[in-house]
Amino acid sequence: MRLLVKYEGMNNSLFAASAADLTIERIRALAARPDQVESLTLEFKREYSKSMVKTIAAMANTYGGMILVGINDKVEPGVERVVGVDAQEEIDKIASGCREKFDPPWEPTFIPVPFNDGTGRSVVVIRIDANVAPRPLLIDLQAPIRLSGQNSIADRDRLLKLAREEPSAGVLPTGQHVMSPNLDRDREGNPTADFILRTGINLPMGEAGAWRPLSEKAVAALAQALNESAFPAALRIFGQASFTSATGFRQHGHNRSRTARLAYQAISRPPVEHPVEAVVTVALPEVYGASTAATATVTIDVISRIRRFADTLNVGQPGDKYHYPVPNLMELLDGILKTTVDPKVVAEIARITDIDPTLVAQPRELHLVADRQVKELLRTEILQEIPDAGASAGGVFRANPALDLRDTADREEQVDDWIRQLGLDAGLTGMEALVESYRSAPRFRM
Known part of the structure; x- marks a missing residue:
């Protein structure tokens, strides 16, 4: 059974938000948080690069996650963090890279979030759902994984675990289900609490x-x-x-x-x-x-x-x-x-x-x-x-x-x-x- 994660429990709620609820204001607020850094499940990218495809595969093979394209990954004084990109151009590049590299073929979800200021620029939100990705997702016969916010390669044991996973359909994601409690009772069977x-x-x-x-x-x-x-x-x-x-x-x-x-x-x-x-x-x-x-x-x-x-x-x-x-x-x-x-x-x-x-x-x-x-x-x-x-x-x-x-x-x-x-x-x-x-x-x- 695959290891499931309730994505909205990550340090941001954008993974679970509907496309209509993804606004540039929410993304700016996320990027501005002093405690919001890149991690196992989150990355910021200024623009497309070839390494991005490997990161998508690594997140898919681990806990899933989200990549925000159009945001500087380094915070420097006087440098604007949320800079935006041409959404369609970036999505085309990323999707093309996924088609060329992934075995089996697969694409994550792309959601462009426009600035709405007349510039035509957007932040592209890439959602990688480990529950629907065809794991192991291979690149050049290797399975990238995430370790401490960086990409690595799955060893033999990890690869075998990924290959043996059962489908996740019908399984509650981690973080969601909690067993219902019972009121303690006395010897006569009466509840002892309100x-x-x-x-x-x-x-x-x-x-x-x-x-x-x-x-x-x-x-x-x-x-x-x-x-x-x-x-x-x-x-x-x-x-x-x-x-x-x-x-x-x-x-x-x-x-x-x-x-x-x-x-x-x-x-x-x-x-x-x-x-x-x-x-x-x-x-x-x-x-x-x-x-x-x-x-x-x-x-x-x-x-x-x-x-x-x-x-x-x-x-x-x-x-x-x-x-x-x-x-x-x-x-x-x-x-x-x-x-x-x-x-x-x-x-x-x-x-x-x-x-x-x-x-x-x-x-x-x-x-x-x-x-x-x-x-x-x-x-x-x-x-x-x-x-x-x-x-x-x-x-x-x-x-x-x-x-x-x-x-x-x-x-x-x-x-x-x-x-x-x-x-x-x-x-x-x-x-x-x-x-x-x-x-x-x-x-x-x-």
Whole structure:
């Protein structure tokens, strides 16, 4: 089975964007990012050269990627980075080179993105999808591959793996699918939490990551990166007054040579000692019996017991039940997503799996499992229940692959989409207006 990568999880979202969404403004913003450098999956080219064909083959034989033609690959003071090219002329040259060199014949996808300034110049986006390329893609009886942002040649073992790959049709790309969580239950079978949120990613494995055990230093570095991320602050906002202290992310529970479980636990009084808990689990594939396409998984769980905590404060006082404020949930989702793209967190995950940080995908799926109907958990405010809408105790929320979660506006757009879907699935109207009102309030802005 071939090693799959969710391309929109690369350091840019242009791979997954539709052609209509590819604008010169987005490309200029990408090229201007100080942290956006050439890598295993991304290259900038001023114009066509013969080496470009080899790079296309190398990306096709490895993780796929994208080449932007019309952008200076070297950043120099006073030199314009995005210079553009004659799109049709460049595409003709590249396509001709692919036809002449590739065995079997194959072409990547070409998308010209015009400047729209009357100059007639464009940036040509070349998308190389490793899931559809006829691997191994040969040039002069050799299979180029990508190693640390440079082209190399596959050795005998790598070539045999490429030749033995099974077709990828029907297989979920890496980074997309996350197993749905289950609520823990007590001895009587009753849920012990109000709800659990889960997101995560799947990752390819580097050569060393595929066999070496997790090191204590690597796990400790990941815990430190999580503690310095936006996650703890989001959990505190979400928890409101249900706790005054927390453990921070630390190893807790099931930790093994190839599994790291880092838990953040809010501290409160019995019987609800942890009204909020977050667990980040990194699981590497087992060494023995693992396929060549074995992947690592990173899951992020948030378990909330705040309603149960509030119930302990109202013993003997049948007052209003606690309902989760929508803006607190929005802050939590934003904090989770911001953490998944935090450069320090990404770097530590990449170090553990022995891959380039550009291959650490952005999460594209969110699960919610509640102990009751979602509409019973939310603070309704201006929300109205739709008659006979049915029950919903959670759901699966897919992300827009064209959004770059590192960008604040894109990340907020994704959070808003998920919250609106949550309201609709729960049979409630008014969530769109509620989200807009919170976003426009100065106190909400981050």
